[in-house]
Amino acid sequence: MTEPPPPRGRAPEPTGAPLRVALRVSRARRAARAGDVDGALRVLDEPEDPACAEHPDVLDLRARLHAQRGALDEAAACWRRVLARRPDDPAARAGLARVARLTGRGPRAVLGRHRARTAAVLALSTVAAALAVGGTLLTGSDPGRETPVAAPTEPDRDDGRGDGAPGPTAESDASDAASEAAAEQAALARELARELAGQGLRVTAEGGAVEVAFTEVVFAEADRLTPGGAERLAALGAALAAHTGPDARVEILGHAAAVPGAPDSGGSVLALWRALVAARELSAAADRPLTDFTTGSADQRDAPFDDAALNRTVTVEITPSAA
Structure with a gap:
């Protein structure tokens, strides 16, 4: 067709x-x-x-x-x-x-x-x-x-052996392959987490991806980086260049400190701007096109820290590729 x-x-x-x-x-x-x-x-x-x-x-x-x-x-x-x-x-x-x-x-x-x-x-x-x-x-x-x-999945079929027992199916083969792929991806993520770990960063491997949070204040106000925030982003960008290939996926989620009376869910324009600023810094430090980075606003309920100042930040999620 x-x-x-x-x-x-x-x-x-x-x-x-x-x-x-x-x-x-x-x-x-x-x-x-x-x-x-x-x-x-x-x-x-x-x-x-x-x-x-x-x-x-x-x-x-x-x-x-x-x-x-x-x-x-x-x-x-x-x-x-x-x-x-x-x-x-x-x-x-x-x-x-x-x-x-x-x-x-x-x-x-x-x-x-x-x-x-x-x-x-x-x-x-x-x-x-x-x-x-x-x-x-x-x-x-x-x-x-x-x-x-x-x-759409298809029903199991007899493999023609004549004993009435269903033979191997494409679904079971795919399930085995998926388990192996998931284990390999998780191992890649753990290795990348070790390579990215550094001062001012909280790096965790979850499943097949790595999440990086910044343990120092990244934005002084609005979308203006602190000197330390700019330094940490530059260091992370350099580490991405050294330890990830071009097929690695990088998503940046901006955060904003909760403001009394503001919505407590749904993301915010300020958080999205912070993600865009961080993407620009990582792009320059990693020498990768800005289009390689996905940006978004995190939900206010997903703030990475209890401290309002630390939540003027971004989190970076990297999914490494074996290729």
């Missing part, structure tokens, strides 16, 4: 405020990582800002969430809407190609479904363990990375 080409005309890309788009995507990711896919979709569908709801970044995340639920038609529809605005978007094209393989017929389609199912099990076992922040489905929105989507 060949996926129909996207519309030839390019629809104008919505001009919703970038910060509002980023904040909505961040909130939806956090809900998804907590296992609340339906809640994540509700966040993306909030009616207050229609321009945000039709932004390609929002549509792409909505497509990935639908794909994760097995709603492939809805996923494909969202990716087509992305291509109507960004005809060359690699993530949308990859997503549509994957949907076509999963829903096609013939030997090539069967092979594609088996590979997609195996990839989905691997992704869920490693990513869910890695993202204690709530685990999704996705760790970021790297537009160049194809995200595996879950295919």
Whole structure:
């Protein structure tokens, strides 16, 4: 089955405020990582800002969430809407190609479904363990990375041995492979945590990822770095350059000290700005493109410290890659 080409005309890309788009995507990711896919979709569908709801970044995340639920038609529809605005978007094209393989017929389609199912099990076992922040489905929105989507499972079949006992299935093979991959990923994370440990940092390995928190005040006020915060970010960026490959995923979550009378959940624009500032510092120190870093606002309830000054900070989550 060949996926129909996207519309030839390019629809104008919505001009919703970038910060509002980023904040909505961040909130939806956090809900998804907590296992609340339906809640994540509700966040993306909030009616207050229609321009945000039709932004390609929002549509792409909505497509990935639908794909994760097995709603492939809805996923494909969202990716087509992305291509109507960004005809060359690699993530949308990859997503549509994957949907076509999963829903096609013939030997090539069967092979594609088996590979997609195996990839989905691997992704869920490693990513869910890695993202204690709530685990999704996705760790970021790297537009160049194809995200595996879950295919409908198939019943066990007799392997033809004639003894009536079911033979090995693709699902059991994938489960074994997933266990090995999760163990390897966890070992990579523990090793990276040892390499990143340093003064002023709290480094922990959780599942297949490493979380770095700063035990010194990072921002003096608003999004202005303290000298010590700038120094710690530069040191971490240099360590990332030395100990991680280009395929490692790095997500930066900004935090803000709780303010009386302010909302206690949902993230904040200030926290997102802090994440963007930290991403700029890490990008320069690691000599990696800024687009290699995913940024977002942490929920106020997820402050890393009890001290308000220390919560003027960011946390950095790194998922190392074996490749």
